[in-house]
Amino acid sequence: MKLPLRIATWSGAALLLLALSVVWSLSVGSAGMPVARVWSILMHQLPFIGSAEPDWTPMEEAIIMQVRLSRVVLAMLVGACLGMAGAGFQGVLRNPLADPFTLGVASGSSVGAALVMTFGLQTAIGMWTVPAAAFLSGLLTVLAVFLLARSNGQMAVETLILSGIIMQAFLGAFVSLMISMSEDEVNQILYWVLGSLSKRTWDHALLILPLAIAGLPVIAAFASAMNLMALGERHAAHLGVHVERTKLIVLLASTLVTAAAVSVSGVIGFVGLVVPHLIRLIVGPDYRLIVPLSVIGGGIYVVWADTLARTALSPKEIPLGVLTALVGAPFFAWLLKRRKAGLGREDA
């Protein structure tokens, strides 16, 4: 099958699954609602289609449209950003453990958010103080990692990953220090670091939407180059790829969308690690498929995870980052095992 057709088929199927997931997620919650009614309410919002008389209460419509839909859309966008970034990181770093947090965005953002909270400045410049601080400190951290890893105008992959790990350990210690020093803010910082989508609004979703939309074509443009880089940087260079430029642009774009996601949701691990691996398992190694499908797949994964997070132990909420790790880590272990078994067969 030709590539454009394959992309269209797979993306169509994935988008359908995403739509079903969204409707399902909207229907579950403390006030349960039949899927059909959720569907009617959604359809009713569209001009020219919503003709039928509403057979639901204004209260129900408000719950779906204001409370749940904003959260589900935000979950979808955060997941899309993390999936996209994960594909980008794995594509240029060619390391199975690479994920959106490899270069220290997560810990960097956490330090920024924790600092703001420790000094009680959460609203210093309005409701966006924490996201802004997290976004900026995340980007600064990655720039520091780049500088650390750069020598002779080149960034070797191993050095980059090691620099990221060092930075994570260092900044993680800072966050721990702030958590242990502060008395009444303990829960707040900890809760932020664990990641959550509760008490978010449409504004949060609108904040990261532009970056998610801008990031996709940038990373997708390098999909062919990332395919060649899978053969090794030398091979890619001899085929006409600007290896260093590709690495820099893809890593920067991935970092930007990751920082955007983290700034509104806190640290949600394993999405960017697991989703691209799963996609690769299903559709093969071609990044022209992996990148778009990781975007959709990330959205699906986080929508599911967040639905589970807010309903499983209702009325208590499980921190989203805890849930994605609880599901993602065993899954990744299974992937690893499978991969090893596969290699064993090939060597025999």
Added chain:
Amino acid sequence: MIEASGLSIAAGGRRILDNITFRLESGGLYGVIGPNGAGKSTLLAAISGVRRFDEGSVRLFGRSVASWPRRALARRLAVLQQEPLPRTAFTVREVVLMGRYPYQNWFGGSDGEGEALVERVLETLGLKEHAGRRLDTLSGGERQRVALAKAMAQDPELLLLDEPTTYLDIGYQIHLLDLVREWQRSGGRTVVAVLHDLNLAAQYCDRLLVLREGRLAAEGPPAAVLTPETIRRVFGVEPVVLPHPASGVPQLLLQPGVAGATGRNGDATGGKGGATDTTGQIASQQAEMATQ
């Protein structure tokens, strides 16, 4: 085709290449030989534009190598590396198609004649029946053949080979070099190959460049270059050189335990025979790797 002039590269206080000057005309198969650590791979990397040099110049097709846009250069120059392709999940055909990257748009579509060329290359290299197999199911020798197919699919005027036969058994070595020579001659192309095996170099190459400690120690047709004197001077061994019974090109027979008069790396630790010489070779091999 290739003009190098005063080419020098230093790393770690050592000159890997020292004032190299040569000129290779198009339409030949040229060999680069020399002991480990002589700078052969570095020379190839400098010619292909992936390694910056400190002094001198390299001109390809009449234009400075640094000024070539990488994509335009990839349509005229291909490189076959020493290491086989990694075990990826891409199929043989997909990898060979990647050779068309410099000619393609994002979808890999706009390249009609390319697909026909890829099928021809698969046929020529006997990869047709393996075209649907994944790279991680192939042996090292087969993957090296796929790498050659990818380079041929680039349809370059100039092909650089960096010790392409290192990991191959003698059958594959001869097979691969036969393919390269046939391809080079039939298309009027140019090939520059770093070769380890002097006997193979003598049989396949039109001219040889001999490197020793970063300098050009000799240059010329095999019959003029592969003399006992040059071999002794460059490699520090005392060979017997005989004409090949079939083709008449010089062939070397090595004599165990007879090291040459002029020393080479590692000889200081005692140049008495096989075992110590081997450790010397490993040491200089590591030095070569470290500089890459």
